[in-house]
Amino acid sequence: MATLEVSLSRDPEGAETTQPSRAPREIEAPASTAWPLVLAFGFTLIFAGLLTSVSVSLLGVGLAVAGCAGWFREVLPSEHEVVVPVVPDQFVPVSSRRVVDRLPFAPEQVRAWLPLRTHPISAGLKGGLAGGVAMAVLACTYGLLKAGSIWYPINLLAASVYAQSLKLGASQLNAFHADSFAIALLLHALVSSGVGLLYGAMLPMFARRPIVLGGLIGPVLWSGLIYSMLSLLNPLLESHIDWLWFVASQVAFGVVAGFVVVQQPRVTTRENIAFAIRAGVEAPGIIPQRTGEERP
Amino acid sequence: MSTNVSAIETPQSAAPAWTETLHEWVTTVDHKRLGILYILYGLGFLVMAGIEALIIRIQLMHAHSSFVSPQVFNRMFTMHGTTMIFFVVMPILFGFANYLVPLMIGARDMAFPRLNAFSFWLTALGGLLLYFSFLGGNGLYGAGNAPDVGWWAYAPLGAKAFSPGHSTGYWTIALLVSGFGSVGTAINIIATVLCMRCPGMHLGRMPLLAWLNFVMSGMVLIAITPLTAAQMMLLVDRYLGGHFFDTQAGGSATLWMHFFWIFGHPEVYILVIPAFAFMSEIIPVFSRKPIFGYPVMVGATVGIGFISMSVWAHHMFTVGMNSYANSFFAITTMAVGVPTGIKIFNWLGTMWGGRIQFKTPMLFSIGFLFQFLIAGLTGIIQSSVPVDWQLSLSYFVVAHFHYVIVGGILFAVFAAFYYWYPKFTGRMFSERLGKWHFWLFVIGFHMTFDVMHVPGILGMPRRIYTYEPRPGWETLNLIVTIGAFIQAAAILLFVYNLVVSYWKGAKAGNDPWDAWTLEWSVSSPPPAYNFATIPVVASRRPLWDQKHPEDPDSRYE
Structure with missing residues (x-):
């Protein structure tokens, strides 16, 4: 046959x-x-x-x-x-949709990786940590004004994941507890860095008003979600929270993180380049000699 | 040519006798037939598990119901959970992986075809053994037939003293046997992905479905092992006088929980990662755009694979672990939401600006996106230890994980059925019936599982046989039950569509969706050898390259 x-x-x-x-x-x-x-x-x-x-x-x-x-x-x-x-199959791949639409972001390029320019990963980390410091300053200020102790918001933060902190009495909430502090610090640093990385990745995609998105809309939406859920799920924790200050500290994080991120220099998106090259590994002969500047 | 080529198959001129057809299917080592066997087997057990779910819901429809006895109720929720996880969702997902992975990577079969058959039969016989307990579980004690210890079989409930007869023994052995089958399939998928890819298909060009099943298979190897070890230990306890989980004799009941959940939570990701794989193939095709952020999708999947191995004890916050353990597992549970969230962003990014076609597979995919997001958010809520103390063991948790399993995974499986049905059968399904199925199922799903959160928040415990007529409970439970019946009706419509379309559906052709991966380049259904000539690919979308020679992806990758 x-x-x-x-x-x-x-x-x-x-x-x-x-x-x-x-x-x-x-x-x-x-x-x-x-x-x-x-x-x-x-x-x-x-x-x-x-x-x-x-x-x-x-x-x-x-x-x-x-x-x-x-x-x-x-x-x-x-x-x-x-x-x-073998059974003959004369199939030839043909598309009925011959016209390919182009998004009008980069008319000079046939294919473009959006965003055309983005921030390096370090920008997100810097923004997140800076936002975290701003948030911590505001939260501690609230603690001093409300309870006369900076440890009050720190113990509350730890209580969201650490059961021992939730068991603290009213007076103990104002005192220093090493375990609560360590957990709150770790949690705050991790979440701040993570959200900062998210800002670094997302803000270039919303190039028109990055501060409005990252500094205002995002934190307010997040605060609204927490507000609507927490009274239902954990009324004890919710009873300790002053929501005006909570929203203010979230916005402080967003504004500072967003500002720091957008101040960082942008680099060309290099998604099409081999990971080894982006990681700085020099292996001539193994890695194809492409630089990412060869796009039509 | 091999020296042991013993038969030549010729094109069939007449329909073979049914015995011959049966023999061909029972002895097959072809990955496509085994994939279909896995799927049919899973669908059969879906009917069983569905009937059990309806019995549970009828019993809980109103207060003080005595539709079934407490003993039967316990058996029903045990068998429903065990069947759905081990003998419905896993086989169906393995079936799709079996069928699709070789086709998508340009291979003619799995790496080990006979091991593939062996793995399927182990899984199948494990499921039959579980249901044989209805006949043989009594043992000499007359103590009840089917397992009734929950799908987790917490110690000491699984011990001989609290579970006489053989019902728990059947549960243990059924999972043990099917577990060996799962490990065999996982080894096969890993070997196939690593060793059988066609020329040009390096890992960076591999379809996401193959990538994600590769990661899932690695997780199976790690997660099934402790379950198998625990089952062995339970057998020793029950039949050889061991005391691993006997707290009266120095054993530890918590040890069982750790063993079970170090399997049980990765298992959730073992089930959901193939669902992610379906989404990653279907959403781009029906958005008419390439997947957004391919490398990040791969990285996020590998990240989920690693992080999900360190979250298991969030199922045990109420056990009384120390605060450091609670904190660690709370943080890792929150962390696993990050790569999962990245995936949702990327699917939305794929749809953004695309020419979305609202065909049935895409409708189910969109349903998946919304529902899996909600399922993830209720999971993150419960990662907080104090919140978990409030909600654990309540119907809120039942609603959460059914949101994951049904709202997420089952919707993705339905999307996959509709998307690849033309490839499996050569026929198109009825789009109209598919849309009816979608909307009915959406309504039933949300009636059931949205509402189910509320009795949980009101304090209704899970696993209860009946309840007092507290304010709101009866109405809410009635709505939940009605929703379950609507879902059942939708599934009947789905099965009807599959069966009728097989005989009367329009011819599908090779590539009915104008798709881009290799399985659509061969006839529908594909020939036994898959590819007459092994393809050579130069990009992640080889069929796009063929269809658009003026602008191939290969120029940019």
């Missing part, structure tokens, strides 16, 4: 036209066999015998041995295969 099949292959030079290539007339495929089923059945019966009768397990052992032997004979000394005739 002589067949000619269109393959998806491209020639070594990367020519972009579809080239018909000659397909084989027959292809070898693994032969069907019942031995895996026999072995699986034997294996199951070995265990089932624990609950029923030892004779069931013995039958299982027999089937398992037979299954193993049969399986070995399937693959040794050579695999048992069948020859399957």
Whole structure:
């Protein structure tokens, strides 16, 4: 049966036209066999015998041995295969949608990675940590004014994940507790860095008003979510929170983090460059010599 | 040619006898047939688990109901949970992986075809063994048949003293046997992805479905192992007089919980990562745009794989661990939401500015996006230890994880069914019935699982056989039950659509969705050998390159 099949292959030079290539007339495929089923059945019966009768397990052992032997004979000394005739298929991949729309962001480029320029990862980290400091200053100020202690908001923050902090009495909430402080510090640093990284990645995509988004809309939405949920889920924790100050500290984080992020220099998006190059690994001969500046 | 080529298959001129067809399917080692067997097997068990769910919901429909006895109720929720996780969702996802991964990476079969058959049969026989307990679980004690210890079988409930007879034994052995099958399939997928890719398909060009199933398989190897070890220990306790989990004799009940959940939580991601894989293939095609942030999607998946291994004890906040452990698991649980959130952003980024086609697969994908987001948010809420103390063991938790499993994973599975059905069968399904299925299921799902959060917040505990007629409880539970029946009706419509379309659906052709991955380059259904000539690819979207030679992706990757 002589067949000619269109393959998806491209020639070594990367020519972009579809080239018909000659397909084989027959292809070898693994032969069907019942031995895996026999072995699986034997294996199951070995265990089932624990609950029923030892004779069931013995039958299982027999089937398992037979299954193993049969399986070995399937693959040794050579695999048992069948020859399957190739059925001609003249399919040629064609799209009914020939027109490709281009987003009008970078008309000078056929393909563009959006955003065209973005911040390095360090910008997000710096922004997050700076925002975290601003938030902490405001929260501690609130603690001093409300309870006369900077430890009050710190213990509250720890209480969101650390059960011992939630058990603290009213007077103990104003005192220093090393474990609560360590957990609050770690949590605050992690979350601030994480949100900062998110800002670094997202603010370039909302290039018109990054501070409004990151400094106002995001924190207010987040505060609204917490406000609506916390009274329902954890009324004890909620009773300790002054929501005006809470929103203010969230906004302080957003404004400072957003400001720091947008002040950082932008770099060209280099998503199309090999990870090894972006990671600074020099391996000439292994990494394709592409710099990312070859986009049409 | 091999020296052991014994038969030549010729094109069939007449329909084979049904016995011959049955023999071909039972002895097959072809990845596509095994994939279909996995899926049909999972669908069969879906019917069983669905009936069990309806029995649970009828019982809880109103206060002081006696539709079933307390003993039967316990068996129903045990069998429902065990069946859904181990014998419905896992087999269906393995079935899709089996069918699609070789086709998408340009291979002719899985790396180990016979191991593939062995793994399937182990899984299948494990499920049959579980249901055989209805006949054999009594043992000599007359103590009840099917397992009734919950799908987690917490110690000491699983001990012989509290669970006489063999019902828990069947549960243990069924999971043990099917677990070996899962490990076999995972090894096969990993070997196939690493060793069988066609020329040009380096890891950076591999379809996301293959990538995500690769990560999922690695997780299976790590997560199933402690479950298997724990099952062995439980068998020793029950039948050989061991005391691993016997607190009266120096054992530890908490040890079982750790073993179970170090499997159990990664298991959630083992189930949801293939659902992510479906989304990552379907959303771009129906948005007519390439996936947004391919490398980040891969990185986020690997990140989920790692982080999800360190969150298991958030299921145990109420056990009484020390505060440091509570804090660690609270923080890691929050952290796992980050890469998951990145994925949701990227799917939205893919849809943004695209020419979205609201076909049935896309409708289910959009449903997945909304619902999985909510499921994730209720999960993050519970990562807070004090909040978890309030909500744990309540119907809020039941609603949360059903939001993940049904609202997330099952919606993605439905999307996958509709998307690849033409490839599996060569026929198009009825788009009209598909949309009916979607809207009915959406209504039923939200009636059931949105409302179910509320009794949980009001304090209704999970696993209770019946309840007092407290304010609001009865109405809410009635709505939940009605929603469950609407979902059941939607699933019947889905099955009807699949069956009728198989016989009467329009011919699909090779590429009905104008898609870009390799499986759409072969006939529908694909031939036994998949590819007459092994393809060579130069980009992540080889069919795009073929369809748009003036502007191929290969020029930019």
